[in-house]
Amino acid sequence: MIKFDGVTKRYADGTVAVDNLSLEAASGTITVFVGPSGCGKTTSLRMINRMIDATTGRITLDGQDVKAIEPATLRRGIGYVIQQAGLFPHRTIVDNIATVPYLLGWDRKKARARAMELLERVGLDPKLAKRYPFQLSGGQQQRVGVARALAADPPVLLMDEPFSAVDPIVRTSLQEELLRLQSELHKTIVFVTHDIDEAVKLGDTVAVFRVGGHLAQISDPATLLSAPADDFVREFLGRDRGIRRLSFVPAADVPLSPPPDTLVVDDGKPVGWKSDDGTRPYGSFNPATDSLRAALDAALLSVNGVAVAVDGDGKVLGVVARDALDAAVSGVARG
Amino acid sequence: MDEPLIRWDWIARNWDNGSPLAIRTLLENHIVMAFVPVVFGLILAIPLGLACARWRLLYQPTTALMNIVYAMPSLALFSILLSVTGLTQTTVIIPLTLFSLAVLIPSVVDGMTSVPDHVRQSATAMGFRPLRRLILVELPIATPVVLAGTRVATVASISLVSVGALIGQGGLGALFTDGWQRQFSTPIIVGIALIVLLAVAADLVLIVLQRLLTPWSRARRSA
Numbered sequence: 001m002i003k004f005d006g007v008t009k010r011y012a013d014g015t016v017a018v019d020n021l022s023l024e025a026a027s028g029t030i031t032v033f034v035g036p037s038g039c040g041k042t043t044s045l046r047m048i049n050r051m052i053d054a055t056t057g058r059i060t061l062d063g064q065d066v067k068a069i070e071p072a073t074l075r076r077g078i079g080y081v082i083q084q085a086g087l088f089p090h091r092t093i094v095d096n097i098a099t100v101p102y103l104l105g106w107d108r109k110k111a112r113a114r115a116m117e118l119l120e121r122v123g124l125d126p127k128l129a130k131r132y133p134f135q136l137s138g139g140q141q142q143r144v145g146v147a148r149a150l151a152a153d154p155p156v157l158l159m160d161e162p163f164s165a166v167d168p169i170v171r172t173s174l175q176e177e178l179l180r181l182q183s184e185l186h187k188t189i190v191f192v193t194h195d196i197d198e199a200v201k202l203g204d205t206v207a208v209f210r211v212g213g214h215l216a217q218i219s220d221p222a223t224l225l226s227a228p229a230d231d232f233v234r235e236f237l238g239r240d241r242g243i244r245r246l247s248f249v250p251a252a253d254v255p256l257s258p259p260p261d262t263l264v265v266d267d268g269k270p271v272g273w274k275s276d277d278g279t280r281p282y283g284s285f286n287p288a289t290d291s292l293r294a295a296l297d298a299a300l301l302s303v304n305g306v307a308v309a310v311d312g313d314g315k316v317l318g319v320v321a322r323d324a325l326d327a328a329v330s331g332v333a334r335g
Numbered sequence: 336m337d338e339p340l341i342r343w344d345w346i347a348r349n350w351d352n353g354s355p356l357a358i359r360t361l362l363e364n365h366i367v368m369a370f371v372p373v374v375f376g377l378i379l380a381i382p383l384g385l386a387c388a389r390w391r392l393l394y395q396p397t398t399a400l401m402n403i404v405y406a407m408p409s410l411a412l413f414s415i416l417l418s419v420t421g422l423t424q425t426t427v428i429i430p431l432t433l434f435s436l437a438v439l440i441p442s443v444v445d446g447m448t449s450v451p452d453h454v455r456q457s458a459t460a461m462g463f464r465p466l467r468r469l470i471l472v473e474l475p476i477a478t479p480v481v482l483a484g485t486r487v488a489t490v491a492s493i494s495l496v497s498v499g500a501l502i503g504q505g506g507l508g509a510l511f512t513d514g515w516q517r518q519f520s521t522p523i524i525v526g527i528a529l530i531v532l533l534a535v536a537a538d539l540v541l542i543v544l545q546r547l548l549t550p551w552s553r554a555r556r557s558a
Binding site: 049051072073074075076080082083084085086087088089090091099100103132133134145148158 | 451453454456457458459460461462463464467472475476478549550551552
């Protein structure tokens with residue numbers, strides 16, 4: 001667990017970057033620091049591995065004060081990923097990933113074997129191992145950055161806006177990759193972003209910072225969306241937080257009805273809604289894995305407002321009419 | 336008088352005739368007096384450049400001083416040094432070393448500046464201590480810029496050695512004084528040709544070296 005206890009960072013010119021911050025980042029979870037620029041989120045992150053030292057207050061890592069640990073030693077035990085990946089241009093991909101193992105004095109062969117394992121783990125082609133960073137795309141470089149941070153298997157990972165410099169499609173795939181990795185690795189991750197959607201998507205806990213280094217609210221994403229602490233948080237969350245809140249409600253409880261005759265099914269899979277000239281489009285969702293938001297989206301995509309429920313193999317389980325969905329949605333709204 | 340521009344037989348006779356003015360001997364001296372200053376220059380420029388990159392306040396005064404030295408006529412420097420080092424190669428090597436510093440110190444500083452900040456930061460964040468970071472991260476990344484400066488310094492040094500002929504230590508420059516004194520064009524042309532060839536050859540060697548040392552810098556995208 002990472003614990004901030006009354007932490008303040010005041011610079012020599014009197015600017016206060018972080019003001020009396022107290023919070024906890026639970027082990028094995030993703031805690032996201034989010035806020036506008038100048039809110040002290042990055043400063044707070046960098047105080048954990050002592051890239052910046054706190055002026056007053058204490059930061060502890062599993063009970064141990066970080067100031068009691070020599071900085072280089074502390075940093076070798078904490079993975080770090082930054083926006084431009086920060087890869088070493090003069091080293092091959094495999095050697096970039098093996099950086100911390102080399103620093104820790106692992107033998108070269110073992111370090112490289114570990115690096116190759118991570119290269120695949122983050123979804124990259126092992127053929128890239130001997131390339132140099134400039135030969136990779138931005139998204140690939142960022143994956144290498146994540147692999148490098150994981151190389152020595154640190155329990156803690158600090159990520160400073162790691163996905164904000166890549167295009168939206170690549171960003172989405174990197175986010176999903178991170179969630180997949182985290183479900184296997186259970187690291188204690190502190191993730192900084194200015195993008196509230198990213199925060200809500202990735203965070204088990206979201207800490208919203210306001211300008212001047214104050215913590216405005218810290219809670220799980222669903223609570224954040226349903227009960228913002230004040231106007232600042234409400235404004236920062238944006239307009240459609242009601243809809244986004246549905247992302248955190250599983251669709252499993254929505255009652256299914258048997259598929260009507262108007263649904264054309266081929267080999268158990270939906271084809272479309274029957275009409276005079278063939279079939280019309282439908283929307284589907286998987287009640288086992290999808291959220292109420294996905295179910296509502298599926299209903300809106302169907303010409304008749306009826307969402308099709310399918311299993312993992314895409315076979316029809318049943319349908320959900322709009323009134324059943326409306327009931328589920330109003331259930332959420334009532335809390 | 337029907338004197339040809341080049342008398343090939345003169346070249347053949349004077350290539351390696353055992354005299355101190357044999358072309359081969361002059362070429363060897365030229366190479367020593369041209370390269371030693373660049374090597375010394377690099378040895379001095381790396382710590383000085385690193386100091387200037389680390390403490391930026393030093394940089395302006397250092398370059399100003401180096402430019403003053405660079406602006407001084409080599410002849411003036413020779414006459415100052417003559418009383419100390421006499422008519423030796425050292426009298427040529429010292430000013431040329433100073434001249435090469437004027438090019439190499441800014442190269443080292445520019446090389447260090449070329450290290451992207453996010454790379455330096457991520458090195459620190461992964462647990463590099465400053466000395467190791469300098470040797471394993473910053474200096475390797477600075478190498479292409481330093482080598483580019485070294486190419487300029489080397490070519491300039493090869494050309495400048497000839498001025499040493501004024502104190503009898505000019506390597507191939509001796510061919511110019513010889514040619515002028517006797518109104519005889521062959522040594523002058525041989526001198527020019529060999530100096531140009533030497534400069535081109537040295538530059539090619541450095542280009543090859545650059546490719547071998549920094550395979551990652553070819554077609555490097557903006558980081």
